[in-house]
Amino acid sequence: MAEAHQAVGFQFTVTPEGIDLHLSREVLKHIYLSGVTSWRKRAIRLKNGILTGVYPASPSSWLILVIAIMSTLYTRVDPSMGMIDSIKETLPVSDYMTVQTQTVVSAILFATGLWFSLILILRYTLKALLSYHGWIFESHGKKSFSTKLWLNLVKMLSGQRPLLYSFQASLPKLPVPRVEDTVRRYLESVRPLLDDEAYKQMETVANEFEKDPAPKLQKYLILKSWWSANYVSDWWEQYIYLRSRGPIMVNSNFYTMDLLYITPTHRQAARAGNVVHAMLQYRRKLERGEHAPVIPMCSFQMERMFNTCRIPGVETGNQEKGSFPGVPCHVSAPADYLQHLKDRKHLVVYHRGRFFKVWLYYGGRHLFPSELETQFQRILGDPTEPRPGEERLAALTAGDRVTWARARMKYFSQGVNKASLDAIETAAFFLTLDDESHGYDPENGRSLDMYAKSLLHGKCYDRWFDKSFTLIIYKNGKMGLNAEHSWGDSPIVGHMWEYVLATDCFQLGYTEEGHCKGDTNKGLALPTLLQWDIPSECQEIITRSYTLAKEIADDVDFHSFLFDEFGKGLIKRCRTSPDAFIQLALQLAQFRDKGKFCLTYESSMTRMFKEGRTETVRSCTCESTAFVRAMEDEGKTRLELFQKAADKHQNMYRLAMTGSGIDRHLFCLYIVSKYLGIDSPFLKQVLSEPWRLSTSQTPQQQLNLIDIQKFPKYVSAGGGFGPVADDGYGVSYIIVGENLITFHISSKFFSPETDSYRFGQNIRQAMLDIKALFNVEKKKP
Known part of the structure; x- marks a missing residue:
C-alpha cells in the first residue's frame, strides 16, 4: 500500500466548482528533503572539486596572498615591479570605478595570477618529487639522506588533509622503457626455460x-x-579485457572472501543490511573524494567502482590466441564497453530466480541498515515464482560475449525486458541473496574450496558477471564479492572491502538477536519485482550459455x-x-x-x-x-x-x-x-x-x-x-x-x-x- 499512498501524493480533479487539488504533505516533505540532499551533494562536490583543483595550495592561501599584496599598497612598496600599474592601465575606465578601485582590482588580479603561478610551481615540484623512486630500491629499514629529504619534502607539500584525487595532477606519466x-x-627471463x-x-x-x-x-x-x-x-583495458569474446566468468572475474573466523550475524537479511549501508557510506565518500589518498598511488580506478556495468558488443574480427587473450588481429573490431553513471539510487537483488529493484534512498537520505534489512527480508519471504527464462537469465553474462550481445539487441531492446535490464545495468551494484551456506569450517577441509568456487562462479546464473561487482550474502550470514576485472584491479576492490568489513563489525554492529540496530520504518515502498517476457527462442539461448558456463565451472x-x-x-x-x-x-x-x-x-x-x-x-x-x-x-x-x-x-x-x-x-x-x-x-x-x-x-x-x-x-x-x-x-x-x-x-x-x-x-x-x-x-x- 505504500506505493499507492505515494502515487496519490499529488492529484487533481475537475469539478463543476473548479479544480480540486489534493496534496500529500508527507510526499511533499520527501520531495523537499530529496532536493535539499541533492543540492547539498552538489555543493560538497563543488567545494571538494575546488580543493582538488588548486591542490597543493588551498583557497585560504589565495585570501592570504591578496591581503598581503593589498597591504603593500599602503607601504608604497610594489612587489609586482610595475605589473599592478600595467594591469590598471588595461582595465576599462568607467565613471563607476575610481582610481582607488582600479588599484584594488588590479592588485587582486595580480595576486590571483601570482597565486595560480605558485600553484603550478608547487604542482610541478611535487611531480618532480613523485618521479623520484630511489627510495624503493633501498634496503628495508635503511633510509639514505636523499630519501629522508625526499620524504620530508613530500610531506611538506602534501598538506595536512589531502583528498582522494588531490595528487592526480601531480603524478608522473608512465615512462616508455628503451x-x-x-x-x-x-x-x-626466458634463458632458464630454453636449451x-x-x-x-x-x-x-x-x-x-x-x-x-x-x-x-x-x-x-x-x-x-x-x-x-x-x-x-x-x-x-580495451584489448585484454573488453575485446575478449570468451566468457568472463572464471576467465576474467575474480573474488574476495569474508572474515575467516568471525560471522557477525547469522541472519542473512541483517548482514546484507549492514554491508549495503557500509557500501553506500563508502560510495558517498568516494563520490565526494573524501577518502584519504594512498600516497603516492593513483586513485583513477576507484571512480568506476560503483554504478558501472560492462555492456556486451558484437565482435567481427578474427582473434590471435596467445598469452594476452583478447588481443585481436583487427584492432578496429567492435568490443564491449563500460557504462558508468553517477549516483544511482537503487540496487538489484537476485533471490531464488527472481530479480528485485530496491531503492536505497528515503527522504533524501540513505536507507538505514534496519530499513535495508526489512527490504531484504521481504524479498526472502516473497513466494513469487520466477517467470519462464528468468531464473537462469544471468547465465547470458557468464557465456560467450557475442551470443550475449546479439541476444541483448534482439530480445532486450524494448518493452518490459528493456526496462528490467536497464534496472540491472544502471544499478549501484548487484546483490545476490544466496540460498546456500558457505564459509571457513576448520572441521571441513574442503570448506574453503567450495566457498571459493561459489564466489568465483556460483551456479553460473546467480551472479550478474557484467556488473562492476556482485555482493553475495549467504544463508548463514557469510558473504563475499565477485568482481568484473576490466574497470579495476583487486587492490581497488580490497580498499573498499576493508572499509566495509570494519564498518560492519566495529561501527554499525548488531543487536543481541543478530538484527541491524535501529528502528524499522514500515512505510517503505516494497521492493519492485522486475518483469520479463522472454520468448522460447531466447530461453534456448540462455540454456546454451548456461551449458557452456557450467562446463567451465565444473572444470575448475x-x-x-x-x-x-x-x-x-x-x-x-x-x-x-x-x-x-x-x-x-x-x-x-x-x-x-x-x-x-x-x-x-x-x-x-x-x-x-x-x-x-x-x-x-x-x-x-x-x-x-x-x-x-x-x-x-x-x-x-x-x-x-x-x-x-x-x-x-x-x-x-x-x-x-x-x-x-x-x-x-x-x-x-x-x-x-x-x-x-x-x-x-x-x-x-x-x-x-x-x-x-x-x-x-x-x-x-x-x-x-x-x-x-x-x-x-x-x-x-x-x-x-x-x-x-x-x-x-x-x-x-x-x-x-x-x-x-x-x-x-x-x-x-x-x-x-x-x-x-x-x-x-x-x-x-x-x-x-x-x-x-x-x-x-x-x-x-
Whole structure:
C-alpha cells in the first residue's frame, strides 16, 4: 500500500466548482528533503572539486596572498615591479570605478595570477618529487639522506588533509622503457626455460626485431606517451579485457572472501543490511573524494567502482590466441564497453530466480541498515515464482560475449525486458541473496574450496558477471564479492572491502538477536519485482550459455588452505622479503609438481604513475632455478643461492613498479605493429607463450581500520581467480598479519598435469623446507 499512498501524493480533479487539488504533505516533505540532499551533494562536490583543483595550495592561501599584496599598497612598496600599474592601465575606465578601485582590482588580479603561478610551481615540484623512486630500491629499514629529504619534502607539500584525487595532477606519466633494455630483460627471463639451441634462435629473432621494426614502433609509442595520460592503460583495458569474446566468468572475474573466523550475524537479511549501508557510506565518500589518498598511488580506478556495468558488443574480427587473450588481429573490431553513471539510487537483488529493484534512498537520505534489512527480508519471504527464462537469465553474462550481445539487441531492446535490464545495468551494484551456506569450517577441509568456487562462479546464473561487482550474502550470514576485472584491479576492490568489513563489525554492529540496530520504518515502498517476457527462442539461448558456463565451472579444480606454520614475522627475521620468499617457494613447488620450470606471471602495480594499472614480474629466473636445483640436489650453497634469487626477485619487482617492466612495453609494441600492419615474428612469439604459473598477492591493511594485533580473528581470507592456462595453475595469496598466509589455487580438472590439492601440498612443504635453511623459530604469541 505504500506505493499507492505515494502515487496519490499529488492529484487533481475537475469539478463543476473548479479544480480540486489534493496534496500529500508527507510526499511533499520527501520531495523537499530529496532536493535539499541533492543540492547539498552538489555543493560538497563543488567545494571538494575546488580543493582538488588548486591542490597543493588551498583557497585560504589565495585570501592570504591578496591581503598581503593589498597591504603593500599602503607601504608604497610594489612587489609586482610595475605589473599592478600595467594591469590598471588595461582595465576599462568607467565613471563607476575610481582610481582607488582600479588599484584594488588590479592588485587582486595580480595576486590571483601570482597565486595560480605558485600553484603550478608547487604542482610541478611535487611531480618532480613523485618521479623520484630511489627510495624503493633501498634496503628495508635503511633510509639514505636523499630519501629522508625526499620524504620530508613530500610531506611538506602534501598538506595536512589531502583528498582522494588531490595528487592526480601531480603524478608522473608512465615512462616508455628503451627497446634495448626491454629486449635484454626479456632474453634474460626466458634463458632458464630454453636449451642452448632454442635460446640462440630466440636471441637471433630478438636482435633482428631490435634493429627493425622496433625503432619505428617505439617512435609511435613515445608519441602516444606524450599525448595520453598513460601509454598502456587504455589499450590494456580495451584489448585484454573488453575485446575478449570468451566468457568472463572464471576467465576474467575474480573474488574476495569474508572474515575467516568471525560471522557477525547469522541472519542473512541483517548482514546484507549492514554491508549495503557500509557500501553506500563508502560510495558517498568516494563520490565526494573524501577518502584519504594512498600516497603516492593513483586513485583513477576507484571512480568506476560503483554504478558501472560492462555492456556486451558484437565482435567481427578474427582473434590471435596467445598469452594476452583478447588481443585481436583487427584492432578496429567492435568490443564491449563500460557504462558508468553517477549516483544511482537503487540496487538489484537476485533471490531464488527472481530479480528485485530496491531503492536505497528515503527522504533524501540513505536507507538505514534496519530499513535495508526489512527490504531484504521481504524479498526472502516473497513466494513469487520466477517467470519462464528468468531464473537462469544471468547465465547470458557468464557465456560467450557475442551470443550475449546479439541476444541483448534482439530480445532486450524494448518493452518490459528493456526496462528490467536497464534496472540491472544502471544499478549501484548487484546483490545476490544466496540460498546456500558457505564459509571457513576448520572441521571441513574442503570448506574453503567450495566457498571459493561459489564466489568465483556460483551456479553460473546467480551472479550478474557484467556488473562492476556482485555482493553475495549467504544463508548463514557469510558473504563475499565477485568482481568484473576490466574497470579495476583487486587492490581497488580490497580498499573498499576493508572499509566495509570494519564498518560492519566495529561501527554499525548488531543487536543481541543478530538484527541491524535501529528502528524499522514500515512505510517503505516494497521492493519492485522486475518483469520479463522472454520468448522460447531466447530461453534456448540462455540454456546454451548456461551449458557452456557450467562446463567451465565444473572444470575448475580449486583448493584454498591456511598456512599457519609461520608468516610474515618469521620471514622478516630471515632478513628477506615475504613476497620473494613465497615466490621462491612457488618455484620450488612448481618444479616438484611437474619436474620442470615454466614461465611465471606475478602481478605488480604501476599506480605510482598516472592511471597506472599492472605490470608483470617474471618470477622464474636463472637465480631462482639455480636455487631450486640446489634444494633438490642436496647442495651446500642453498642459503647463498636463496639470497641471490630473493634479491633478484626484489629488484625485478621494483623495476616493474617503477615503469621498467617487460611485458606491458612489448604488449603496446605489438598493438602498434597491428595498427601499422607490420608482422613481427619476435612479438608473435612473445605473445604466444603461455603463463603456466600465474600468481598474485592480495594486499591487506590498506586503510588500517582494524588492528589485527588487537583483534586477530578479524582477518579476511583474501581472494583468488581462475586458471590462466589449460595446463597450469593460478595462485593467489594474502599475507595475514605476522603468523598466517592464505593460498588460493586454481587449475583445470581435464588437464592430467595439474592437481590443485597436490600443488597446495607442494607449496606447504616448500615453505617449510626454505624456512629450515634459516636458524629461526616462530615466536610464541
